[in-house]
Amino acid sequence: MNYRRALIAVVTFLGGIYFFLEFVLPAEVAGVRLDYYHEQITLGFITVGSMAVGLGLINLLILHGSRIVFMRRGALNSVALLLGLALMMVVTIAEWRRSAVDGARIKQFFMLRDFAAKIHADFELSRTSPAEAAARAPNLPPPQVRVAKLTQSLSEALTELDLHLQQGQSDGAFTEAYKRKLAAAEADIKRGRKKCQDILSELTGSDLETGWSESLLKLGEPLTLVGMRYGDWLNIQYEHSLTKRSYRLLYEGLFVPLGAAMFSLLAFYMATAAYRAFRVRSAESALMMTAAVVVMLGQIPFGVWIWNELPEFRLWLLTVPNSAAFRGIALGSGVAGLVIAFRMWLSIESDSFMGDR
Amino acid sequence: MKGVDHATLGMLILLLCLLGPVLFFIRRAKTGALLPVRRISGIDAIDEAVGRCAEMGRPLSYTTALTGVGPVLYACLGILYHISRRVARYKSRLFLPQSAPDVMAISEEVMRDAYRAEGALSAFEPQNIRFLSDEQFAFAAGYIGLVQREKVAAAFLFGRFTAESLILAEAGQQVGAMQIAGSVSPEQVPFFICTCDYTLIGEELYAASAYLTREPVQLGSLYGQDRSKLVLFLLVVVGVTIATFNAVFPESAIMNVDEALLKAFW
Structure with a gap:
C-alpha cells in the first residue's frame, strides 16, 4: 500500500473539511468560540507557509553561488544580486529588531501603569467585597508583595530610561528642528519621571497602611506621559538612525523607484501591443479596433465634440456586452475552479500527479 | 466566520447539482466511455511550440507568474x-x-515526475527552476532578463495574472518567441490576445490538462463541469424569469427560491 499517497489524501481531506466547516458554522457552537481557534489555526498555517521562504533563498544561493564559484557567464551580476540580498536582509533584520526593542521599552511603562491600576482595583474590591475578591482571584499574592514588585520594576525601568536618555544625547546627526523636538520630549519625560520618582518614594517609604492605594492611582498620569513622550523621543532617534536611513535608501530610494520604472514600461508596451492588435487583418480585429476607438474617444472631450452621445455609448459597451463577456468567463472559471478544488479535496486524481511510482 | 448563511438546504442542493455530474462522468470515463473534446487551437499549439524549440535548439520558458497554491495552479501543473x-x-x-x-517546490516535483515518466531523470536540471522574486515588478524584471538572455523560442504563460501580464508577454514577443497564454483573469485576457500567438480564455485553461492527457479522471471532470454549467445556465434563466415576473407583477411576487426550499425542508 502506498502510505505516502494515503497520508496526503487524509491530510488534504481534513484540511478541506476544516475550512468548509469554518465557512458554514457560526462563530460560537455549544459555548465554544470557534473564531478564536480559527485565528490560532490560521496563524499556524501562516507559520508553516513562511517556512517555504527558505526554499526561495536556497534556490537563489545555489543558482547564483554556483555561477560565482565556477565563474560562469553573468557571475558579476550574481555577485551584485547576492550582495544586494545580503544587504537588504541585514538592514531589514536590524530595522525589525530596533522596532521590537523600542516597542518593548515603551510598552513596559504602560504595563507598569496597568499593573498599578490593577493592584488598586483588587485592593479596593477586597475591602468592599472580600468574598467576591477571593472568588475572582483566590491565589492572589498580598498587596504588599505586589507593590514591592511594582516599585522594584518601576525603579529598574527608570534607571534604564536615564541610561538610555544619556546615550541618546551623544548622537549628533539631527537638524535644529529635530533637536528642539528631542529636547521637548526629553523635558516631558524628565517631568514625568520626577513625578514617578516622588510617588515611588511615597510607596517605598510608606508602611502600606495608609494612602498607598491612592498613590498607585496617581502613578497613571506620569507613567502615561513618560510612555508616550518616550515613544516620541525614540521615534525621532529611530528616524535618524543609521538603520532607518539605510533601510529608507534601499527600500524607498531603490526598490520602490525600480518597481515604478518597471510599471511605467507598461505605457510603451500598451502602445506596441495596440499597434499590433489594431492592424485590421480580419473581421475580429476590425471589430476590436472599432470598440477600442469608441471607448477611447468616449473618454475624452474630443469624443463629445464629435458626437455628444459617445460617452453614453462607451458606457453601454463597457457595462453591457463587456460585462456579459466578463461574467461568462468568470462563471466558467468559477465552476471549473470549484470542480478542481473538489477533486483536490477528495483526492480524486489521475496518474499524472498521484500515480504509484 | 460567516454564520449559517451558507449552510442552507438550497446551497446543498446547488452543490449536489454542480458536483453530481462531475462524479458521474468521472465514473463513466473510468469505465471506458468515449468522451470527445472539441478542438482548442491554443492547446494544440503547445506541442507545436515545444517541437519548434527542439528544432531551433533554443530553450522554453513556462511561468505561472504570481499564481499561488490553489485550483488555478493545479490546472497549470497539468499543462506543465x-x-x-x-x-x-x-x-x-x-x-x-x-x-x-x-x-x-510543487512545480519542481511535477517536472521531476515528468522527466522520470520519460525515463530521462538524469537530464532533469533543477537549476532551470529559478526563484526570481515574490514582488510583482521585481519578478517581471527578472523574467524579462531571463527571456532575453536565454533567447527562448517558446514562452508559456498560464495562471492568474495582474498588471505584469503585458510586461511578461512583451518580453517574449521581443525575442520572437512563440507564445501561448492562458489566464483566468478576464482583465488580462486582452493583453494576451494582443501579444501572444494563442490565448486560452478562462475555463479553457482548466480544460487544457484533460485535453492534453486524455486521462479518464480529467476528461470525466471536464464533461461533468460542462453539465454543471448547464445547471447554472438553467438557474440563471429561472432567476431572470422570476426577477422579471416580480418586477412586472409585484403584488404576486415569487419568494426567494432559497427561502422556499428552506421552508419546505427545514
Whole structure:
C-alpha cells in the first residue's frame, strides 16, 4: 500500500473539511468560540507557509553561488544580486529588531501603569467585597508583595530610561528642528519621571497602611506621559538612525523607484501591443479596433465634440456586452475552479500527479 | 466566520447539482466511455511550440507568474507536466521562473515526475527552476532578463495574472518567441490576445490538462463541469424569469427560491 499517497489524501481531506466547516458554522457552537481557534489555526498555517521562504533563498544561493564559484557567464551580476540580498536582509533584520526593542521599552511603562491600576482595583474590591475578591482571584499574592514588585520594576525601568536618555544625547546627526523636538520630549519625560520618582518614594517609604492605594492611582498620569513622550523621543532617534536611513535608501530610494520604472514600461508596451492588435487583418480585429476607438474617444472631450452621445455609448459597451463577456468567463472559471478544488479535496486524481511510482 | 448563511438546504442542493455530474462522468470515463473534446487551437499549439524549440535548439520558458497554491495552479501543473514530458523527450531545456517558494517546490516535483515518466531523470536540471522574486515588478524584471538572455523560442504563460501580464508577454514577443497564454483573469485576457500567438480564455485553461492527457479522471471532470454549467445556465434563466415576473407583477411576487426550499425542508 502506498502510505505516502494515503497520508496526503487524509491530510488534504481534513484540511478541506476544516475550512468548509469554518465557512458554514457560526462563530460560537455549544459555548465554544470557534473564531478564536480559527485565528490560532490560521496563524499556524501562516507559520508553516513562511517556512517555504527558505526554499526561495536556497534556490537563489545555489543558482547564483554556483555561477560565482565556477565563474560562469553573468557571475558579476550574481555577485551584485547576492550582495544586494545580503544587504537588504541585514538592514531589514536590524530595522525589525530596533522596532521590537523600542516597542518593548515603551510598552513596559504602560504595563507598569496597568499593573498599578490593577493592584488598586483588587485592593479596593477586597475591602468592599472580600468574598467576591477571593472568588475572582483566590491565589492572589498580598498587596504588599505586589507593590514591592511594582516599585522594584518601576525603579529598574527608570534607571534604564536615564541610561538610555544619556546615550541618546551623544548622537549628533539631527537638524535644529529635530533637536528642539528631542529636547521637548526629553523635558516631558524628565517631568514625568520626577513625578514617578516622588510617588515611588511615597510607596517605598510608606508602611502600606495608609494612602498607598491612592498613590498607585496617581502613578497613571506620569507613567502615561513618560510612555508616550518616550515613544516620541525614540521615534525621532529611530528616524535618524543609521538603520532607518539605510533601510529608507534601499527600500524607498531603490526598490520602490525600480518597481515604478518597471510599471511605467507598461505605457510603451500598451502602445506596441495596440499597434499590433489594431492592424485590421480580419473581421475580429476590425471589430476590436472599432470598440477600442469608441471607448477611447468616449473618454475624452474630443469624443463629445464629435458626437455628444459617445460617452453614453462607451458606457453601454463597457457595462453591457463587456460585462456579459466578463461574467461568462468568470462563471466558467468559477465552476471549473470549484470542480478542481473538489477533486483536490477528495483526492480524486489521475496518474499524472498521484500515480504509484 | 460567516454564520449559517451558507449552510442552507438550497446551497446543498446547488452543490449536489454542480458536483453530481462531475462524479458521474468521472465514473463513466473510468469505465471506458468515449468522451470527445472539441478542438482548442491554443492547446494544440503547445506541442507545436515545444517541437519548434527542439528544432531551433533554443530553450522554453513556462511561468505561472504570481499564481499561488490553489485550483488555478493545479490546472497549470497539468499543462506543465505535459510540456515537461515533451521537453524531456526532445532533450530541450525548460526554464521555470518562479515567484512563490511553495509553488516552486510543487512545480519542481511535477517536472521531476515528468522527466522520470520519460525515463530521462538524469537530464532533469533543477537549476532551470529559478526563484526570481515574490514582488510583482521585481519578478517581471527578472523574467524579462531571463527571456532575453536565454533567447527562448517558446514562452508559456498560464495562471492568474495582474498588471505584469503585458510586461511578461512583451518580453517574449521581443525575442520572437512563440507564445501561448492562458489566464483566468478576464482583465488580462486582452493583453494576451494582443501579444501572444494563442490565448486560452478562462475555463479553457482548466480544460487544457484533460485535453492534453486524455486521462479518464480529467476528461470525466471536464464533461461533468460542462453539465454543471448547464445547471447554472438553467438557474440563471429561472432567476431572470422570476426577477422579471416580480418586477412586472409585484403584488404576486415569487419568494426567494432559497427561502422556499428552506421552508419546505427545514
